[in-house]
Amino acid sequence: MKEQIQFVDEGVRDWISDEEFKNFQATAEAAKERLMKREGAGNDFLGWMDLPEQYDRDELRRIKEAARKIQNDSRVLLVIGIGGSYLGARAAIEFLHHSFYNSLSDDERTTPKIYFCGNSNSSKYLADLMDILGDQDFSINVISKSGTTTESAVAFRIFKKKLEEKYGKEEAAKRVYATTDRQRGALKKMADKEGYTCFVIPDDVGGRYSVLTAVGLLPIAVSGADVDALLEGAADMRRQVMEASYEENPSVRYAACRNILLRKGKAVEVLANYETSLHYVSEWWKQLYGESEGKNQRGLFPAAVDLTTDLHSMGQYMQDGARILIETVMNVEESPRTVEIPAEEEDLDGLNYLAHKTVDFVNKAAMEGTIAAHEEGGVPIMRIDLPRQDEYTLGQLFYFFWFACGVSGYIGAINPFDQPGVESYKRNMFAILGKPQK
Numbered sequence: 001m002k003e004q005i006q007f008v009d010e011g012v013r014d015w016i017s018d019e020e021f022k023n024f025q026a027t028a029e030a031a032k033e034r035l036m037k038r039e040g041a042g043n044d045f046l047g048w049m050d051l052p053e054q055y056d057r058d059e060l061r062r063i064k065e066a067a068r069k070i071q072n073d074s075r076v077l078l079v080i081g082i083g084g085s086y087l088g089a090r091a092a093i094e095f096l097h098h099s100f101y102n103s104l105s106d107d108e109r110t111t112p113k114i115y116f117c118g119n120s121n122s123s124k125y126l127a128d129l130m131d132i133l134g135d136q137d138f139s140i141n142v143i144s145k146s147g148t149t150t151e152s153a154v155a156f157r158i159f160k161k162k163l164e165e166k167y168g169k170e171e172a173a174k175r176v177y178a179t180t181d182r183q184r185g186a187l188k189k190m191a192d193k194e195g196y197t198c199f200v201i202p203d204d205v206g207g208r209y210s211v212l213t214a215v216g217l218l219p220i221a222v223s224g225a226d227v228d229a230l231l232e233g234a235a236d237m238r239r240q241v242m243e244a245s246y247e248e249n250p251s252v253r254y255a256a257c258r259n260i261l262l263r264k265g266k267a268v269e270v271l272a273n274y275e276t277s278l279h280y281v282s283e284w285w286k287q288l289y290g291e292s293e294g295k296n297q298r299g300l301f302p303a304a305v306d307l308t309t310d311l312h313s314m315g316q317y318m319q320d321g322a323r324i325l326i327e328t329v330m331n332v333e334e335s336p337r338t339v340e341i342p343a344e345e346e347d348l349d350g351l352n353y354l355a356h357k358t359v360d361f362v363n364k365a366a367m368e369g370t371i372a373a374h375e376e377g378g379v380p381i382m383r384i385d386l387p388r389q390d391e392y393t394l395g396q397l398f399y400f401f402w403f404a405c406g407v408s409g410y411i412g413a414i415n416p417f418d419q420p421g422v423e424s425y426k427r428n429m430f431a432i433l434g435k436p437q438k
């Protein structure tokens with residue numbers, strides 16, 4: 001088996017004794033059992049559990065075929081979606097590719113530029129994107145499970161018009177890929193009427209658990225990343241977390257630690273990374289844990305920081321503010337790129353002590369120093385070691401967090417697979433907008 005990600009919880013020992021951890025075993029294992037036996041609340045949304053093993057092979061072939069077509073006929077792919085129909089693909093593409101992927105020259109990047117939209121109501125963003133798109137050949141992947149989400153529907157209407165003006169209705173229809181429900185929703189209806197290529201979000205897979213369906217796989221495949229390795233990583237992690245004992249089980253340990261700490265009064269979990277390209281992995285994680293666990297006036301608030309960047313803004317609070325925080329660090333063990341710090345004859349900036357060391361060496365020292373400082377400052381710390389920044393590792397990470405989230409939600413006696421709370425603002429907004437009642 002390839003190198004596995006490791007979950008390290010030495011940094012919570014001052015807050016959770018061995019005995020306490022042991023005493024929590026029955027609770028954590030009962031939650032795991034409920035998940036595995038599909039007996040818990042929301043058990044009609046567990047399609048993600050077997051997906052890395054039992055995905056629809058024919059659908060995957062169609063996804064790869066569509067990706068090749070887009071790569072051949074488009075300089076730009078617009079990915080329209082929000083929440084679970086957005087964050088996974090963006091997380092993967094930013095984690096796996098060049099930091100300036102869209103800005104690379106045609107020699108350096110042979111796959112289309114990928115822009116995301118429909119993830120806000122910002123007219124500035126849409127207008128600016130329209131400028132950037134200009135006259136370039138493009139395709140659209142519109143993604144919405146419900147098929148009715150306002151932000152993505154508005155963006156789609158705007159760029160569909162542009163597509164039809166550029167190519168004519170018939171050719172435009174060949175450049176739209178709709179990822180949506182098998183049969184419900186306005187998007188599905190429109191796709192059938194207009195003859196768009198459709199990909200299905202299975203009924204039993206919720207948005208935040210959907211990156212390994214066409215939702216994520218199509219844009220990720222268009223970017224040239226290896227979707228088979230992504231699925232393989234998830235499948236290997238699936239086996240591990242389903243089979244491993246309590247002590248050895250990364251997802252169950254993570255779920256147990258965060259729930260014990262929640263019960264001790266911690267209120268916020270900060271997910272920290274030391275690689276800028278993990279920013280959207282954190283955004284993806286925030287949706288996963290926020291929508292899954294923020295219920296019944298309880299749950300850890302999921303927050304995220306990019307380090308060392310935010311040490312210069314949030315560092316003070318993390319070190320010395322209200323002691324309501326726990327921290328989970330994502331540590332990429334081997335940076336995919338190496339940059340050496342040059343020596344200078346005259347040591348004006350006093351940096352010669354770092355000459356010929358790598359920037360990653362400095363980064364790791366910052367991480368070690370910060371972890372020690374935060375622990376001393378009263379923050380329990382967990383760490384996830386990611387051996388590499390590649391598809392296989394990311395597949396593992398996705399599944400690790402999913403499984404832990406299911407277990408964690410059942411420990412907290414909530415349904416981790418619904419999100420009724422997000423409808424409240426929509427009702428108000430529709431009333432203000434005067435949306436006709438059906």
Ligand SMILES: O=P(O)(O)OC[C@H]1O[C@H](O)[C@H](O)[C@@H](O)[C@@H]1O
Pocket residue numbers: 082083084085143144145146147148149152207208291419422
């Ligand atoms: O895929 P869609 O139906 O467009 O939904 C997109 C997102 O918006 C909703 O409001 C939910 O809170 C999310 O769970 C969902 O992922």
